[in-house]
Amino acid sequence: xxxxxxxxxxxxxGQGRNKETIYTATRTTKMADGTYSVEMLQYSDAKxxxxxxxxxxxxxxxxxxxxxxxxxxxxxxxxxxxxxKNQMESMRGDFVTKSQETEEYNRAxxxxxxxxxxxxxxxxxxxxxxxxxxxxxxxxxxNYIYPLDLGKTKQDVxxxxxxxxxxQDFNQDNQFGFxxxxxxxxxNPIGTVILPIPGGIQDNNSVNWAGQNMNALQAGLAQVxxxxxxxxxxxxxxxxxxxxxxxxANAGEGKTAVAQMFAGAATGTGxxxxxxxxxxxxxxxxxLLFSGPSLRTFSFSFKMNAREKAESEExxxxxxxxxxGSAAQRSTSNLFLKSPHTFxxxxxxxxxxxxxxxxxxxxxxxLQSVGVNYTPENNYATFEDGAMVSYQITLNFSELxxxxxxxxxxxxxxxIGF
Numbered sequence: 379x380x381x382x383x384x385x386x387x388x389x390x391x392g393q394g395r396n397k398e399t400i401y402t403a404t405r406t407t408k409m410a411d412g413t414y415s416v417e418m419l420q421y422s423d424a425k426x427x428x429x430x431x432x433x434x435x436x437x438x439x440x441x442x443x444x445x446x447x448x449x450x451x452x453x454x455x456x457x458x459x460x461x462x463k464n465q466m467e468s469m470r471g472d473f474v475t476k477s478q479e480t481e482e483y484n485r486a487x488x489x490x491x492x493x494x495x496x497x498x499x500x501x502x503x504x505x506x507x508x509x510x511x512x513x514x515x516x517x518x519x520x521n522y523i524y525p526l527d528l529g530k531t532k533q534d535v536x537x538x539x540x541x542x543x544x545x546q547d548f549n550q551d552n553q554f555g556f557x558x559x560x561x562x563x564x565x566n567p568i569g570t571v572i573l574p575i576p577g578g579i580q581d582n583n584s585v586n587w588a589g590q591n592m593n594a595l596q597a598g599l600a601q602v603x604x605x606x607x608x609x610x611x612x613x614x615x616x617x618x619x620x621x622x623x624x625x626x627a628n629a630g631e632g633k634t635a636v637a638q639m640f641a642g643a644a645t646g647t648g649x650x651x652x653x654x655x656x657x658x659x660x661x662x663x664x665x666l667l668f669s670g671p672s673l674r675t676f677s678f679s680f681k682m683n684a685r686e687k688a689e690s691e692e693x694x695x696x697x698x699x700x701x702x703g704s705a706a707q708r709s710t711s712n713l714f715l716k717s718p719h720t721f722x723x724x725x726x727x728x729x730x731x732x733x734x735x736x737x738x739x740x741x742x743x744x745l746q747s748v749g750v751n752y753t754p755e756n757n758y759a760t761f762e763d764g765a766m767v768s769y770q771i772t773l774n775f776s777e778l779x780x781x782x783x784x785x786x787x788x789x790x791x792x793x794i795g796f
Contacts, residue, residue, distance in 0.1 A: 379407065379408065379409060379410060380407070380408040380472070380473065381405065381406070381407045381408075382405070382406055382469050382472045382473070383403055383404070383405040383406075383419070384403045384404045384405075384406075384465035384466065384468055384469050385403065385465070385468065385510065386401050386402070386403045386421055386424055386426055387401070387402060387403065387461050387464070387465060388400075388401055388424065388542070388544060388565065389401070389402055389454075389457055389458055389461045390457070391450060391451065391453075391454035391457060391458075392450060392454070396450075398450075399565045399566075400420060400451070401420065401421040401422070401423060401424050401426075401566070402418060402419060402420050402421070402432075402458060402461055402462070402465075403418075403419045403421070403426075403429070403465060404416060404417070404418060404419070404462045404465040404466055404469075405417045405418075405419055405431070406466060406469055406473065406486065408473055412479075412482055413482065413486070414473075414482065414483065414485075414486030415434070416434065416435040416462070416466070416486050416487075417431045417433070417434050417435075418431070418432055418433040418434070418435075418441060418458060418462055419431055419432065420432045420451075422566075423566035424517070424542055424565075424566050424568055425517075425518050425566075425568060431444060432444055432447050432451065433447065433458075435462075435486070435488065439455075439456075439459055439488055440455075441455055441458070441459065443455075459488060462488070463487055463488055463489065466483075466486070466487040467487070468510060470483065509709050509714050509716060510709065510710050511707045511708065511709060511710065511716055512707070512708045512709065512710055512712075513710070515707050515708070516702060517542065517568055517719075518568055518569070519540055519568055519569025519699055519702075519703065520569055520695065520699075521569065521570045521571075521572075522569075522570070522571045522572070522692055522695050522696050522699060523571070523572040523573075523692070524571075524572075524573055524574075524680075524682055524689070524692055524693060524696055525574075525685070525689065526688060526689050526692060528572065528573075528574065529572075531728070532728045533574060533728060534575055534725065534726060534727055534728055534734060535572050535573065535574060535575060535725075535726050535728065536572070536573055536574070536575045536576075536678070536723065536724070536725055536726070537570060537571070537572050537722075537723070537724045537725075537726050538570065538571045538572075538573075538700075538721050538722070538723055539567035539569075539570050539721065539722040539723075539724070540567055540568050540569040540570070540699070540703045540719050540720075540721055541565055541567055541568065541719060541720050541721065541722060541742065542568060542719060542720075543716075543717040543718065543719060543720050544565075545717070565722075567722065568719065569699060569703070571696050571699055571700070572726075573680055573696075574680075575725060576678055576679060576680055578679075579725075579737070581674060581676065581738045581740075582674065583674065583781060583796070584672045584674075585668065585670070585671050585672060586668070586669045586670045586671070586672060587666050587667065587668055587669060588666070588667060588669045589664055589665070589666055589667075590664070590665060590666075590667045591662035591663065591664055592662070592663050593660045593661060593662055593663060594635065594660065594661065594663075595635075595639060595660070597663070598617075601617050602617040602618060605617040634656070635652075635660060639652070639660070671780035671781070671782075672780065673776055673777050673778075673779075673780060674740075674776070674777050674780075674781065675746075675774065675775065675776045675777075676723065676740060676743065676774075676775045676776075676777075677772065677773070677774050677775070678772070678773045678775075679770065679771070679772045679773075680770065680771050680773075681754055681768065681769075681770045682696070682768065682769050682770070682771070683767065683768045684761070684765065684766075684767060684768070687761065687763070687765075690761060690765040690766075691765075693769055694765065696771075697748075697750060697769065697771060700745060700748045700771065700773060701748050701750075703718065703719045703721070703745065704718050704719070704744075704745035704746075704747075704748055705718055706718055717744075718744070718745070720742050720743060720744055720745075720778065721742070721743050721744075721745055721775065722740075722742055722743070723740040723743060723775065724739075724740070725737040725738075735792060735793035735794065736793070736794060737794065738794055738795070738796060739793075739794075739795060739796050740775075740777065740796075741777040741778065741779060741781065741785075741796070742777070742778050742779075743775035743776060743777050743778065744775065744776055744778060745773060745774070745775055746774050746775065746776050747772075747773075747774045748771065748772075748773060748774075749771065749772035749773075749774075750769060750770070750771050750772075751769070751770040751771075751772075752766050752769060753766075753768075754768050754769065754770035755767075755768055781796040
């Protein structure tokens with residue numbers, strides 16, 4: 379009998395404001411007769427605390443949920459089933475060593491019609507988006523605070539929560555583009571750091587606008603093309619008639635413009651022929667047009683002076699937290715590099731234990747650089763054990779996605795929002 383439990387995966391359930399991230403894994407048991415028992419486990423957090431069996435696979439896409447499982451979880455059986463299939467795919471190599479075993483494993487995975495391979499082929503799928511990280515990758519950090527007695531005060535603080543990076547997937551709800559559902563809802567951090575809020579806090583929201591040209595000829599051709607796409611040949615004819623009428627209404631200038639543009643194109647002199655012979659240019663209809671959003675960046679600098687050995691050790695752990703958490707991750711085969719962990723940043727108002735509504739909110743961020751000054755006093759000084767007396771760290775973050783109009787809360791403008 380072989381028993382293997384997959385790695386824990388985040389699964390987003392619910393819709394809108396009821397979205398929630400839960401953590402599941404699949405435990406697969408190969409029985410003596412070659413069949414499989416498949417169980418779904420739910421955990422309290424990404425670290426694997428409080429694991430319990432919530433369902434057993436009943437058939438291809440159906441699960442027998444245990445008593446006490448919430449209705450919300452049962453309503454999202456489809457998403458949980460899809461996650462379980464991916465988890466079982468990552469364990470395939472632990473159970474399938476020859477083609478004769480593939481069919482039974484596919485059935486246990488909920489994919490009985492999946493194509494099998496012959497004995498001379500690798501039983502692993504050709505393509506998978508589930509790329510496991512190296513066993514040496516650290517996915518669990520502690521909860522650190524500086525100064526050590528900061529928790530005893532009512533001082534507002536800044537909180538950094540490390541999160542496992544979650545990639546986007548294609549939209550499945552009759553929408554185009556990508557879905558970031560997996561990043562929404564409550565996600566349990568894999569480590570936190572709490573520090574005093576430094577000076578110089580600021581943000582800068584910006585979007586990109588650029589000047590664009592479209593002269594009359596280009597506009598006319600665009601109109602014909604658009605009408606042809608929308609209304610077919612009849613639309614093209616109507617557009618051509620409109621353009622002809624416009625030229626007739628401005629016979630002198632219209633003929634000059636058309637003649638000069640064709641002459642310039644034929645001779646390779648472009649629009650300079652018109653300028654040389656008339657001293658004029660075709661009106662470019664220059665307009666400032668929106669070209670896209672921008673990603674915000676945030677920079678923080680903290681100077682930390684140790685007052686005792688325990689505080690010195692805490693500072694070292696904090697520096698290690700940011701350095702190791704922002705480092706790229708290797709796959710098990712060393713063929714791929716995976717995204718580092720990401721970070722949530724919150725300004726916490728200690729009077730209410732909630733985010734300060736009078737400060738800006740920050741979306742999930744990537745930590746792009748960590749700078750450490752080991753002698754911020756311009757003097758090399760250590761304690762007896764070699765630990766530095768003072769450190770200064772500079773952290774540069776960038777949000778993973780832009781801020782959109784719809785991201786702001788509907789709270790009667792009681793908070794700054796993003």
